[in-house]
Structure formats: C-alpha cells, structure tokens
Amino acid sequence: MSSAAVSVRDLWLDYPSTGGGEPTRVLERIDFEVATGEFVCIVGPSGCGKSTLLNVLAGFLPPTRGEVLARGEPVRGPDPRRIFVFQEDGVFPWLTVEANVGFGLSRESRGERERAVAHYVEMVGLTGFERAYPRQLSGGMRQRVEIARALAARPDVLFMDEPFGALDYLTRLKMRADLLRIWAQERKTVLFVTHDIEEAVQLADRVLVMSPRPATVRRTVEIALPRPRELGAAEAVRARDAIFEGIGVSEATGAALPAARERRLDASVIVIGGGPAGSILASYLGGAGVDHLVLDRALHPRPHVGESLVCSTTRVFEEIGFLEQLERGGFVRKHGAVFTLDGGRREVALPFRAMPELGIAQDHTYHVDRARFDELLLAHAARRGAVIRQAAQVERVELGAGAPGVRLASAEEPLRARIVADASGRAALLGRQLRTRRSDPRLNQIAVHGWFRAVDRGPGETADWIHVHVLAAPRAWAWQIPISAEVTSVGIVCEGRAGLAHDDSAERFLSRALSAHPLLAARMAKAEPLHALQVEGSQSYFGERLAGPGWIAVGDAAQFVDPVFSSGVSVAAESARLAAQAIREALVEPAHAPELFAEYDQTVRRGGEVWRELILLFYRMPPLFLGLLEDPAARPALQALLQGRVFDRRDADALAELQAHALALERRSAPH
Amino acid sequence: MGPARMAGEVSPGVVNKLKHAAPSLAAIAALLAMWTALVLASHSAIFPTPWQVVRGTVELAADGSLWRHIGASLFRVAVGFSLAVAFAVPLGLWMGSVRGAFATLNPIFQILRPISPIAWIPIAILWFGVGDASPIYLIFISSVFPMIVQTTVGVHTIEPRYLRAAANFGVSRSTLFRQVVFPAVLPQIIVGMRIGLGVAWLVVVAAEMIALRSGLGYLIIDSRNAGNRYDLVIAGMILIGLIGLLLDGGMRLLESLESVRWRFGDADRRANV
Numbered sequence: 001m002s003s004a005a006v007s008v009r010d011l012w013l014d015y016p017s018t019g020g021g022e023p024t025r026v027l028e029r030i031d032f033e034v035a036t037g038e039f040v041c042i043v044g045p046s047g048c049g050k051s052t053l054l055n056v057l058a059g060f061l062p063p064t065r066g067e068v069l070a071r072g073e074p075v076r077g078p079d080p081r082r083i084f085v086f087q088e089d090g091v092f093p094w095l096t097v098e099a100n101v102g103f104g105l106s107r108e109s110r111g112e113r114e115r116a117v118a119h120y121v122e123m124v125g126l127t128g129f130e131r132a133y134p135r136q137l138s139g140g141m142r143q144r145v146e147i148a149r150a151l152a153a154r155p156d157v158l159f160m161d162e163p164f165g166a167l168d169y170l171t172r173l174k175m176r177a178d179l180l181r182i183w184a185q186e187r188k189t190v191l192f193v194t195h196d197i198e199e200a201v202q203l204a205d206r207v208l209v210m211s212p213r214p215a216t217v218r219r220t221v222e223i224a225l226p227r228p229r230e231l232g233a234a235e236a237v238r239a240r241d242a243i244f245e246g247i248g249v250s251e252a253t254g255a256a257l258p259a260a261r262e263r264r265l266d267a268s269v270i271v272i273g274g275g276p277a278g279s280i281l282a283s284y285l286g287g288a289g290v291d292h293l294v295l296d297r298a299l300h301p302r303p304h305v306g307e308s309l310v311c312s313t314t315r316v317f318e319e320i321g322f323l324e325q326l327e328r329g330g331f332v333r334k335h336g337a338v339f340t341l342d343g344g345r346r347e348v349a350l351p352f353r354a355m356p357e358l359g360i361a362q363d364h365t366y367h368v369d370r371a372r373f374d375e376l377l378l379a380h381a382a383r384r385g386a387v388i389r390q391a392a393q394v395e396r397v398e399l400g401a402g403a404p405g406v407r408l409a410s411a412e413e414p415l416r417a418r419i420v421a422d423a424s425g426r427a428a429l430l431g432r433q434l435r436t437r438r439s440d441p442r443l444n445q446i447a448v449h450g451w452f453r454a455v456d457r458g459p460g461e462t463a464d465w466i467h468v469h470v471l472a473a474p475r476a477w478a479w480q481i482p483i484s485a486e487v488t489s490v491g492i493v494c495e496g497r498a499g500l501a502h503d504d505s506a507e508r509f510l511s512r513a514l515s516a517h518p519l520l521a522a523r524m525a526k527a528e529p530l531h532a533l534q535v536e537g538s539q540s541y542f543g544e545r546l547a548g549p550g551w552i553a554v555g556d557a558a559q560f561v562d563p564v565f566s567s568g569v570s571v572a573a574e575s576a577r578l579a580a581q582a583i584r585e586a587l588v589e590p591a592h593a594p595e596l597f598a599e600y601d602q603t604v605r606r607g608g609e610v611w612r613e614l615i616l617l618f619y620r621m622p623p624l625f626l627g628l629l630e631d632p633a634a635r636p637a638l639q640a641l642l643q644g645r646v647f648d649r650r651d652a653d654a655l656a657e658l659q660a661h662a663l664a665l666e667r668r669s670a671p672h
Numbered sequence: 673m674g675p676a677r678m679a680g681e682v683s684p685g686v687v688n689k690l691k692h693a694a695p696s697l698a699a700i701a702a703l704l705a706m707w708t709a710l711v712l713a714s715h716s717a718i719f720p721t722p723w724q725v726v727r728g729t730v731e732l733a734a735d736g737s738l739w740r741h742i743g744a745s746l747f748r749v750a751v752g753f754s755l756a757v758a759f760a761v762p763l764g765l766w767m768g769s770v771r772g773a774f775a776t777l778n779p780i781f782q783i784l785r786p787i788s789p790i791a792w793i794p795i796a797i798l799w800f801g802v803g804d805a806s807p808i809y810l811i812f813i814s815s816v817f818p819m820i821v822q823t824t825v826g827v828h829t830i831e832p833r834y835l836r837a838a839a840n841f842g843v844s845r846s847t848l849f850r851q852v853v854f855p856a857v858l859p860q861i862i863v864g865m866r867i868g869l870g871v872a873w874l875v876v877v878a879a880e881m882i883a884l885r886s887g888l889g890y891l892i893i894d895s896r897n898a899g900n901r902y903d904l905v906i907a908g909m910i911l912i913g914l915i916g917l918l919l920d921g922g923m924r925l926l927e928s929l930e931s932v933r934w935r936f937g938d939a940d941r942r943a944n945v
Contacts, residue, residue, distance in 0.1 A: 060836060080842040090833050093934035094855035103851065104841035135934050153841055 003072065004033040005157055005189035006057060011066035013049075013056060026052050028214040030066070036156070037187045041200035044210030045247055050193045051087075051161050053215065057191065058084045058159045070157065080104055082157040083150040088166045091134050091145045097121065098130040100145050104153035120148040123182055140171040147182070157189045165195070169595050176202055180227050195589065197247075201240050202229050209246030219246035232648060234315065234359020241319070244288045244584055267293040267387070269583055270406050270417040272394050277555020277572035278423030279377040279386075283320035284580030286384030290587060293415065294381060295392035295406065297424075306451065306481045306489030307373075308334055308466040308566040309365040311352050312644030316573040318360075322380050329376060331366040332482045336465045337566075337642070338458070339626050344469065344519020348626040349462055352643060367466065367481050368569075394424070396433055397551065404550040418590075419583055422553040423576070426560055428543070430553055436544040442616060443540035443562045445475065448506045449491025450534060452527040457482060468564060469520055470622045471513065477564060477622075478513065478520055487530065493538065493564070506533035538563060540612065546575075546604050547582070547597035554579045559608040564618060567611045570644040575604045578647070603647055610646040610655050617662055624665055634661040720903035725910070728903035737891075742911065744886035745876050748804060749919075752811025753872045759812075760819035760868075761861055767820070768827020769853070781820055789814035789875045793882060807879035807887070814875040815868030822867070826860025827853065859927075859935035866923040873916045888912050 011030040014023040026049045034040050044050045055061045057068050059077040068075040070082060078084070083104075091100045098117055105113040121127055124144040134142050143163055150158055164172045176199060183190060194200055200207045201223060209219040221242045225235050269285055271278045274296030285292045317323040336351040354363050382388050391410075397420050398405040405414030422430040431437030457463040457480065467480035476494035483489050492513045510533060514521045542559035546552065555572035582600040586593035618625040628634040637654040646655075704722045711721045720728070732738035767774045789810050796806040830853065838852045880889025888908050895904035927936045 058840070060839075078836070078840040078842070080840065082840075084836070084840050086833050086837070088833075090837050092834060092837075092852065092855070094858070094931050095851065099851075103838075104843065106843055106847045106851075133930070133934065 003036070004069070005036040005038070005071060006191065007033040007069045007072075008057065009067050009069070011053075011056065011068065012064045013052065013061070014064045025214040027056070027063070028216045030216055032208060032217055032220070034157075034189055034191060036189055039183060039190045039192065039203055039205045041204035041207045042191065042193045042210060043195065043197060043200050043207055043243060043247065044215060045212050046195060048210050048212050049215040050210050053210075054084070054159050054161050054191060054193050058082055060084070080153050081155050082159065083153055083155040085146055085150050085158060085160040085163045087162040089134070089139075089142055089146075091142055091149065093134045096131050096133055097126060097137070097145050100134070101148045101152050103149055116152050116154075120152045123151065123185070124148040125178065138171075139167050140175055143167065143175060144178075147179070151182070151186060151188075155188065157191065160190060160192045162193055162195065164199070169592075172196075172199070177228065179203070184227075197240055197243050197585065197588075198231060200243060201231060201236050202227075207239070207243055209243055219243075221246065230648075233357070237319065237359075240581075241287070247588075265403055265417055266415040267291050267417050268587060269293070269419045269421060270295065270415055271386075271421045271423055272397075272406065272429060273297070273423035273425055273555075273557065274378045274381075274388065275374055275423060275425050275555065275572070276377055276569050277425070277557065277576045278421070279374070279381040280316060280320060280573050280576035281421055281423060281554055281580055281583075282381035282386040283322065283377075283384045284577060285583065286381065286386050287320065288580070288584045289385075290584060292386060293417070294378075294386045294388045295394055295408070295415075296378065296388055296390050297393060305370040306367060306483045307370050307563075307569060308337075308367050308479075308481050310566050310570045310642070310644035311355060311360060311362070311365050312358060312646075313570050313573045314360045314362050314365060315355075315358050316577050319577070320380070320384070322377065323362075325376060325380065326366060329372070330484075331368050331373070332464055332484065333364045334367050334464065334466060335364045336462065338462050338465050338467045339622075339629075340467065340469045340519060341623055341626060343472070343517055346623075348629050349465070350629060350639060350642060353639065355640070355643060355645065358645065367464075367483060369483050394429060397422070397430055399434075399548070399550060418550070418587065420551045421579060421583070422551060422557040423555050423572075425556040428541070428553075428557045430551060431541075431543045431557060434545070434548075437541055438544055440540040440542060440612065443612065443619075444496045445493050445538045445540075445562055446496050447491045447493045447536045447538050447563070448509050448533055449479075449489060449536070450532070451483060451487050451489050451530040452524070453486050453488075453530060454526045454528055455480065455488035455490060456523040456526070457488060458523065466566065469517065471517055475619050476513075478517070479563075480523070488527075490524065490527070493562075496537065496539070506535050540615075542605065542608055542612075546601045547579075549594070549597075552579050552582065552597060552600065558604055561608060561611045562615045564615055565611070565642055567644065570646075571604075571608065571611070574607060574644070574647050578603055607647040610641065613655055613659070614641055614646075617659065620662075621666065624662060627665055628658060628661055631661065631665070634658055718900050718902055720906060724903045725906045728901065729907040729911075732891075732904065732907065738911075741886055741888050741891045741908075742915065744890075745880065745888045746915075748807045748879075748887065749811055749869075749872050749876050751804075752808040752876075753815055753869055755808070756812045756816040756819060756868060756872075757865060760816045760864070761823055764820045764823020764861075764864075765827060765853070765857065768824040768857070774824065778824070781817055785817040785821070789871070790878055793879065796879075797882070802882075802884065806882075807876055807884065810875050810879045811872045815872040818867040818871065819861070819864035822860050822864025823857060826857035826864075829860075830856045855931060859932045862923070862926050862932060865926070866920065869919055869923055870916070873912075873919055877912055888915075 008030055011027055013027040014025050016023050030053065042050045042053065052061065056063050057075070059075045059079060059082070092103065095103065098121070101120055102113050102117045105116055108116070121130055124147055126141060126144055126148065129137065129141065134145065137145070147163070164175045167175060180203065192203060204223055207221040207223065208217045209221065210216065211218040219242070221239050223235070223239045225233065229236055268290050269292040271282050271292055271294045274294050278294055282292060282294050314323065317326055334352070336349060339348045339350070340346065341348070352363050352365065354361050378388065393409040395407045395409050398407060398414055403416045403418060404420045405416045406420055407414040428437050458467065464482050469478040469480065471477055471492070471494070473494055476492070478493070479489070479491045481489040492510060514524055540561050543553055546558045554575040556568065558575055559571065561567055561571070578600050582596040586596050628638050637658055641654060641658070708721050711719055729738070767777055792810055792813055796809050800806040800809055834852055834856055838848050843851070876887065877889035877892070880887035881893045884890045888911060892905050892908040895901040895908065
C-alpha cells in the first residue's frame, strides 16, 4: 500500500481516432509519485498533453492502461477529496462569491458552511465581495474565488491547470505569491500544470518536465530552496536551466518551427559580434538548444589590451562551463584590488571574497589578455553549438514587421532570424542605427596605455592584484594590471579635455604623468614598452533602449562605463546571461516577448546606472570614496558592488545607502 | 417645489431622449401625413383617415368593448402560454439531460414544429369546440415547440467545465440541478419564452377570427362584417401591434434579472434590438 498522496503507475492514454484509423497516443509510460503536502509542477511544450494528464489524475478521463492511486486507492472518477482548478472561469457566473465558495458544502449545516465560506473568502482576500457576482470581479479575483471554492471543500489534493495562464503578468505574479502563502497555511498536495518555467521555479518542490507528445516524464528537477524565492539565486538559475534543458527549446517552439522554415530563417537567433558578450550569449543559447548564428568581424589579432575581471563574472563562466578553461588557461589570478592615494603614500586594499548569495565559491578572478581570452571564449561558444561566421561585416539590421534581418556587406540577401542580438561592442550598431545611444557627459575620459616588461608591481601578496593609482589631476588615475609573470599593462586615464594637447605625443604624456607621481615613477623605472603606446577614448555611454521587438543589445553595444572598476566584462557577462534568459523564454512564449524584453531592458539599464553612480561617487572625491572602504558600516555593501553585484534590485538600495554614507563622510571631513 | 424653470428650458436627459427618438417620430408623422393625404386625395368612402381611427378607438373605449376585447385576448394568451411553459421547460430539461428521451422525442417535435398553428385550427375546433379552449390550445401548440427546442439546446450547450466542477465537488443530484443545470439553462429558457410569446400573440388574433365573440381578432373581423367599419379594423391592428411590443418589452425585462445577467450582460448597455 502506497502512502503517497498521488501515485501514477505505468500510465498510458490513447485518444480514439475520428476517422477509423490508428488511435492517437497522448500519454506514454508515465510513472511518478507525489508525497502528501508536496508542491509539484508539471511543465512541457505546448500541446504535449500535460493538461490531459491532469485530467486523468483527477478522474475525468480514464487511462487506456495503467492506474492512478490516491492514498493507495485507485482513482475511478472525480472526487471532492481531489479538486480541479480550471484555467479559465470555472466559477459559476450565476452564483455570488459566497454561493460559489460554499458550493461544495451543501451537505454541511448552515452554520458550518457559513464559517467555512467566511474563512476561505478571507484567506483569498475577497472579504467585502461576498455578495458580488463573478462578472463584477476582475479575472484575478475570479481565480481567487475558484481557489477558495476548492479549498472550502477541504480536499487532500489540488489539481491546478494553468490557473493563472489567462491573467496579465502583474496579476500572475501576485497570484503566485498568494498561492504560496495559502499553500504554506494549508499544506495541501498540489499538482500544478504550467507552461511558465519561471512560475514552476518559484512554486514547486519538484518539477516534472514532460516530453512532446506522446508525453512522458522526461526529467525531474528538485528545487530545494526556501520560499519566497529569488529567481536570480544560483539554485533557482540551476533549476531553470535544468528545466529548459529537459524541454529543449527547439522542441518547445516545435509548433512554430515549420513556419520558421517557410519564412526561411537562417537561425532562431543571430548574434552580431564575437566578443565576450556575444560569445557568452552564444554559449548560453547553445546550452539551451537554441539554434543561433554568431557573426564575428574577426579583427584578429586584436591589439594588446589587458583587462581585469570582477568576481561576479565567475558565476556566468561557471554556468556556461568556461570556468575550468579560465582556471587552466594560465591567466594571472586576481585576488583583489589596491587603490593608492597621495602619490602612493596611502593604500586601500579590497580583497575579493566568495559571494555565496550568488553561488560563487571562488575568492579570486582573473586578469586577462583580451586577445587570448576572447578567442578562447568564442571557441567555447562554438563547442557549445554556435555556428560562427567570420569576417562578417554587418551593415545594418532591418527591423520592422516580420522577422528582423541582418544585412551584410558581402551578401545580397539579409540573414533572417526571430531575434537579433547586438553584441557589436563599442560600435553599438543598433544604438547608432536607432539613435538610442547617449553619451554620458559626466564621464568623458581618455586612456593612454601599453604593455611593459619589468614593471615593479609592489611588495607582498598584493603584487598580482590590480592597482589603481589615483593621480593628482582631476579624475586622473593609472592602472597596473598583470598580464603574465613578466608583462604588465599600464595605462593613464584622465579627463578628455585636460588630456592630450594637440601637439602632444603619447610617450610625452606618459612621462609627464609618471614624473608627477613618485610611486608610479619608481615602479616604472625599469619598464620597457613592448609596443607603441595606444591612445583610446573612453567616453561612457548608454542605450536609451536595450531591447525592442526582435532585437536585444548586450555588453558594450548596450552600454559602456568608465573602466576604473573593471566593469566591462562584467556588464558583458551579466547582460548576456539576462539576455539569454529573455531570449529563451521569448522563443518558447512569443506572446510574452515584450514583457520579457522590457524586464531585460530595465534590469540591465539599472545595473549600468549603479556602476555609473558608483564611478561618479569615486571621481567626486577619491579619498572619500576609499574612506568608505575603511568604514565598517559601508564596507560590505561597497565590496559587494565593486565585485560586480549590481544587477539585483537590492543593489540599487545598497548604492543609495553608500551615497548616504558618502554624504555623511563628506560633511564630517569638510574644512569648517 | 424647485425653482421655476425658465420658459423653453428642458432637462438634458429629456433633450437626449428626444434626439434619440426624433427620427422615428418624424417617420411616423410622415407616414400619418401620407396616409391622410392619400385618403383625402382618393376620396375613399371606406378607408379611414388616422383621425377617424382615433375617433373610432375612443368610441370603443367609451362603451367598454375595447377593454373586453383586449382582456379576452390577453387571457387566452396568458393561459395558453403558461401551459406551454409548464410543459416545455421540464420536458426540455429532461430531453437535454437524458440522451434516450432526446433521441425518442426530438424527431417528433422536429416534424410538428414547422406546421403553422393556423393549420391546427380545424382540429382545434373539432376537439375543443368554439369556446376559449380552441385558441388556448392553438397558443399552446404554437409556443411550446420553440421553448422545448431552446431549453434542450440550453442543456446541451452548458459549458462542460461547469458540469465537471459540479461532478468534482460530488454534490447531490438535486443540488446539481438547482445550482448548476437550471441556472445555466435559464437564459436559454428566457430566450425561448420570448420567441414563444411572440408567436402566441400572432396566433391569438388568427384564432379569434374564427367563431368567437370576443378578442382583438374578433374585433377586426366583426368590424368589417358589421358595416365596413375600417376605422375599427385599423384601430384593432394598431392595438395588436402596441400590445405585442409591450409583451416583448416585458419579456426583455426578464433578461435583466440578476441570475441571468451573466449571460445577457448589462441590459442598459445593450443595443435596442
């Protein structure tokens, strides 16, 4: 005898054919058990038969083979101990809220019925609407009536068939939260069918992933996370990826694929650009089974650029399976950052810490030679399934009705896809084309930099950390980034207009800067340049819109912020991660694409804004900013932000807190 | 008493209603004018002008015979129609819920339904004589079929999710019937009643033209036979039209009942069909 609330044994279901041919197989070899009080979600591609399965479990449809047991007892038909909640208006429109909720209680005494009705009406938050008719309520409220009606019958099991599917996005979010609250109170066993993977991740103890028809349970994903759940938490992301992998996005969009072929799409997604943002996005898409094409301009060999990473990127590299290569790739490990002030007389160290709340166990990241790093990353994307087209010079993206097209210099016909992802880097292809790219006048810097041998990196364990030396001129600083055991990248950054004079040379500029800074001068005393110095503008900018119908911008194509905190690759990695999520879900549920892209747009712009505010705070008064790092009240928040945790809603709060601290410090240190 | 209105000032509501009704009032006025002009131009001795019709109506009202005729017609319709409702609704619900009943009876009703009620007149006279029973029978026979059909269709088209929900909660048969089936079908029943009453009112006039001594139908035939009183013929016709309109309006009020509003929506928002 099984004690499970519901157990399904070798369940098969065929629909008889209408024309006298072979019956259609809908469900095949389904086996699972649901424990009492468990919340199980059933997800699967549209039309796979998950609703049908729920109908069989509830006893509305007899299986062709196999059996369903409820508490060990065979299910022979519908039963008030197991109530089914419908997707759309299952409440009786001719009965008031009260009468609907009390519907299943006609055998109980009047007093008991009234008590139960009042209790459950209150639980779903409809007190005051008892006498209303369903037509006078909103869709969400009607769904609450139905849930109250189900609960009032005091069932052991609730079968919910996409109960929030017909509601708008915000109502859906609210209903989910309320359902969890009610479930925590009542601890019913719930079997919940949904096509919304995010919903499943938020709700379920366990997710059953169904295959396309004939449906069977292809995969089971356990989610051991306390509720309410942050969808950005590492475990939630893992669960979501596991579900996506189980469905296989190309299968989830199966119904739409033939149409795609008719319209001769070249891929579901075209990624313009093979830099970090493009490669990371491609790696995510490849992992999710989305067919995609990467158009790489292939400017190899790239110039000598070194870049330091921040810790938050570790999560992304781990998710796309790149971390091990990075670890083995011989890149210099970066355990922290050192800021120096007052010509080097004062030093503030920021050691990196693991970020367990993001699922990052590693306390170091890397300094990378971008040429090699980019190549490795692109090769990794190719291994994950990216089709890469080299030397593809994109002229413009055709947006409008229908599938967007990418026009190449070398081809007559544009390449077509469902979604075009702009990862074109600072060229900001779409930002320029759509005129959404806005320069930030507050941050207009230039950099003079190069690679050197025999740079003295300073003493002790911080030698291989990144060094940011604050210079005397306003908004001027120098970086010192180890590229390998011998090679160090050094660059001077200053305000554009105060920088190079017309007749100046980069070399003279550098020597001037060094002579004004005793520590830098000492460190560079024996330095030999490996090549001619480079001059580069580093004007910060941001896109007013980072996504729209059929397009999405990632990495530097979306926004670029001053490099003082090594945020470049972090923005690329985080935006690619979020874009991949939005794209995957938009392909499964095209109707939700506008919401998903709007959410992406907001999240990434907010993250960029946090970086910009942080940098402006630094530039306003570097000693003050670094003072915050020594202030125990401000340090944890600042440390997390500087490690790249800027894409959470909470981070904006952390920033506001910091700004308040800075203001307080500023007042205290004011001369009078 | 409120402050006295200035001369010519009317409330906006009245103005709106007037605006709404203005075209049809104008059309009626034009029709009456044309009618008057044609009668005067043709120098007809028999066909009355509208004014003569009004005078005839007043005359009938004055001697009380008008009310007697209207009352007689309404009485026959009320009895025949009530019997039809009492018969058709339970039968329709039964036929809708029991497959065998539907299979057995539906073909019979489908054959009987297209027969014009007028065709039943000889049989009605044979069975029920020339008293009130004959027209009542004709009214019954004419309104019962549309109501049976509507009720049956109503049961067949109940949203399956309502029936499934009811089955899920395991309620008794009587609760199922009282709280689910009947309320779900009620809007269709009301539609059936509206159609049935419309047909009944058509039929009563025809029935009364035969061998009866009262009713609006009798009034029309009698006025012609007793000295070509076409003013009274036309008065009878207009009364039949107006009363029919009122009856239909009464049935439409049923559609705004709280328990069927879910189906018909809010009556005040509906077009005036």
